[in-house]
Amino acid sequence: MLRHLPALTVVVPMLFAPLCVVLRRQAWLVAALATTATLVGALLMCLAASYGRVFDYAFGGWAPPLGIAYRIDRLNAPLVLLFAFVAAAVVLHARGARRAELRDCRADLFFALLLLCLSGLLGIVSTNDLFNIFVFLEVASLSGYALVALRPRGAAALAAFRYLIMGSIGSIFLLLGIGYLYMLTGTLNLDDLAARLPAIEAARTKLAAMAFISAGLAMKVALFPLHLWLPGVYANAPSPVAAFLSATSTKASLYLLVRLFIGVFGAALFADTLRLADVLVALSCVAVVAGALFAVRQTDIKRMMAYSSISQLGYITLGVGLATPAGVGAGLVHLLNHSLIKGGLFLALGCAAWSAGGCFLRQLRGLGRAAPWTGAAIVLGGLSLIGVPLTAGFPGKWLLVTAAIDAGAWPLVAVVLLGSALSAVYVWRVVEALYFAPAPADARRPPRGMSLAAWTLLGASVYFGVQPAPVVDMLMPAAFMLFETS
Amino acid sequence: MSLLDLAAGLYGYWTVVALMATGLYIVVAYGNLIKKLIGLGIFQFSVFTFFILMGHARDAVPPVVGGDAELYANPLPHVMILTAIVVGVSTMALGLALVVRINRFWGEIDEDRLKKRGHETD
Numbered sequence: 001m002l003r004h005l006p007a008l009t010v011v012v013p014m015l016f017a018p019l020c021v022v023l024r025r026q027a028w029l030v031a032a033l034a035t036t037a038t039l040v041g042a043l044l045m046c047l048a049a050s051y052g053r054v055f056d057y058a059f060g061g062w063a064p065p066l067g068i069a070y071r072i073d074r075l076n077a078p079l080v081l082l083f084a085f086v087a088a089a090v091v092l093h094a095r096g097a098r099r100a101e102l103r104d105c106r107a108d109l110f111f112a113l114l115l116l117c118l119s120g121l122l123g124i125v126s127t128n129d130l131f132n133i134f135v136f137l138e139v140a141s142l143s144g145y146a147l148v149a150l151r152p153r154g155a156a157a158l159a160a161f162r163y164l165i166m167g168s169i170g171s172i173f174l175l176l177g178i179g180y181l182y183m184l185t186g187t188l189n190l191d192d193l194a195a196r197l198p199a200i201e202a203a204r205t206k207l208a209a210m211a212f213i214s215a216g217l218a219m220k221v222a223l224f225p226l227h228l229w230l231p232g233v234y235a236n237a238p239s240p241v242a243a244f245l246s247a248t249s250t251k252a253s254l255y256l257l258v259r260l261f262i263g264v265f266g267a268a269l270f271a272d273t274l275r276l277a278d279v280l281v282a283l284s285c286v287a288v289v290a291g292a293l294f295a296v297r298q299t300d301i302k303r304m305m306a307y308s309s310i311s312q313l314g315y316i317t318l319g320v321g322l323a324t325p326a327g328v329g330a331g332l333v334h335l336l337n338h339s340l341i342k343g344g345l346f347l348a349l350g351c352a353a354w355s356a357g358g359c360f361l362r363q364l365r366g367l368g369r370a371a372p373w374t375g376a377a378i379v380l381g382g383l384s385l386i387g388v389p390l391t392a393g394f395p396g397k398w399l400l401v402t403a404a405i406d407a408g409a410w411p412l413v414a415v416v417l418l419g420s421a422l423s424a425v426y427v428w429r430v431v432e433a434l435y436f437a438p439a440p441a442d443a444r445r446p447p448r449g450m451s452l453a454a455w456t457l458l459g460a461s462v463y464f465g466v467q468p469a470p471v472v473d474m475l476m477p478a479a480f481m482l483f484e485t486s
Numbered sequence: 487m488s489l490l491d492l493a494a495g496l497y498g499y500w501t502v503v504a505l506m507a508t509g510l511y512i513v514v515a516y517g518n519l520i521k522k523l524i525g526l527g528i529f530q531f532s533v534f535t536f537f538i539l540m541g542h543a544r545d546a547v548p549p550v551v552g553g554d555a556e557l558y559a560n561p562l563p564h565v566m567i568l569t570a571i572v573v574g575v576s577t578m579a580l581g582l583a584l585v586v587r588i589n590r591f592w593g594e595i596d597e598d599r600l601k602k603r604g605h606e607t608d
Contacts, residue, residue, distance in 0.1 A: 131566055138573045142580060149584055154591030154605060161584045165513060168526055168577050175570060176533050182563070183540050 006057040006070040009041045014119040020112040031111035035088040042084040049077035065189035071128040075478035079125045086247040086343045087118045093347045093453035094240040100354040101238040105150040117143040124252045130188040141167050148237045159232035166229040170219025177213030194264045220253035224287040227310045234306035239350030247343030271323035280321030285415045287314030292422030301359045312338050326403035329479035334396025344457030345381035351446035368434030370443035375434045382427035387420045392461035395468035498539045505532035517598035523581045530574045537563045
């Protein structure tokens with residue numbers, strides 16, 4: 001049974017998704033069962049991986065490199081657990097949100113799409129096959145586009161359309177890069193590719209493959225010039241959808257960036273030959289500062305959090321661009337922590353939308369006094385975004401700064417500090433609106449389930465902020481191992 | 487390889503380049519949402535053509551068990567294209583459904599005119 005877990009965690013949500021539509025009234029229950037089962041499986045796999053066990057699963061019993069293989073090791077087991085955990089929290093939150101932001105959406109379709117998206121994302125991080133990555137990326141992306149368009153509003157449909165166009169262009173660039181790699185080596189298995197690529201002389205084709213894959217993934221990761229789809233998506237999607245997408249979809253593509261660039265292509269090709277790492281560092285610096293600057297000017301809190309996400313994703317890509325094991329490890333740690341923070345923040349904003357009717361700055365005035373738990377959740381999330389010690393935002397940034405100092409890149413340290421300072425500005429705007437205004441008379445407290453879901457994610461982020469050892473001990477050795485085998 | 491060989495022998499790949507550039511240009515240049523989708527479709531098609539060119543082998547026979555031939559064609563690129571075509575069809579269907587929805591809400595499917603009316607999402 002344990003042996004089949006890699007396949008089960010991906011297939012179970014996919015199988016339960018149509019059931020959500022068939023059993024319309026009990027869609028929530030079906031989704032809760034599916035996410036709980038997936039969470040249990042992911043937890044078992046992560047525990048096994050923390051003891052060093054590597055799951056190599058061959059679908060249909062056909063051995064790789066001809067068959068499709070899944071591989072769960074120290075690098076992706078925490079991500080599988082993270083995605084399953086976030087999905088479970090979002091499903092719990094959506095139960096209450098059915099009467100708030102999901103009121104005019106079809107709840108059965110929401111849960112079905114959520115399960116499909118979860119299945120796609122888990123497939124992306126579990127698989128060891130290059131074309132399988134593309135297939136599951138499309139499964140996750142398409143269900144993501146539909147999730148964004150759930151609300152019957154023109155703005156939601158337009159945001160989803162823009163997301164579709166830009167996301168599809170990114171996927172097709174990725175497919176083109178996959179085609180180049182297959183053309184060069186004749187294999188689609190990632191381990192086999194990593195073994196065969198260094199021996200092949202066709203430098204220009206390799207560079208073309210790397211260029212197309214980086215363009216495609218940069219689109220998916222919302223790296224600075226290609227981030228234009230993200231604010232519209234997060235602002236117009238219902239809060240459970242925004243929480244799920246912010247915590248998972250960009251993170252899966254970031255995992256792909258690390259896995260393909262360092263695991264398959266090799267750090268030498270990534271950093272020295274194409275100097276892609278330098279480009280990544282430059283764009284990340286711009287993303288960190290520009291994202292925070294744009295966030296300061298927003299009055300729609302969800303849009304503000306979207307620009308904040310662009311800024312925080314800049315930290316992660318900054319770590320990857322350092323192209324050292326310490327830098328990549330720092331990026332991965334911040335990836336995991338930021339997922340918990342942003343997911344919890346968007347769920348807390350969903351609770352605020354329940355109480356105040358919306359997430360604009362003027363609607364949140366005084367909400368901290370009327371709904372204390374929700375206000376506290378938003379403040380905690382904000383402090384984590386700034387990177388205050390003892391919150392989840394701190395370990396990733398600290399590791400990033402030490403990695404930058406080790407690499408001798410002092411300007412990057414300045415960029416990280418500047419980003420944190422700017423984050424404090426927009427977080428303060430939210431805190432000021434929440435607490436430094438009289439409480440609105442008609443605000444009700446959100447249901448316990450919604451609050452509990454937000455606090456589950458934020459509580460996990462507090463735990464990993466105070467005790468970062470579990471995350472760091474899993475992801476740092478994984479980063480070092482990735483560099484060794486490349 | 488002489489320049490003529492380069493141009494004539496790789497005409498398939500030149501077609502791929504032309505289609506890719508055309509598709510991307512249409513997506514960027516036109517405001518009409520349906521035209522953007524058409525541009526996306528042309529762009530996707532160029533990548534399919536690339537894969538099929540990659541999988542082509544002269545005088546190759548489909549890999550059927552029991553046959554007796556010197557050269558069998560590799561089915562994997564074609565399988566990848568079939569999957570990508572299905573993905574492209576689904577994307578197109580979803581895109582068109584979204585355009586229908588946008589039209590239902592706003593009566594307009596041109597992005598420039600939507601912007602003039604103030605329906606900016608960015």
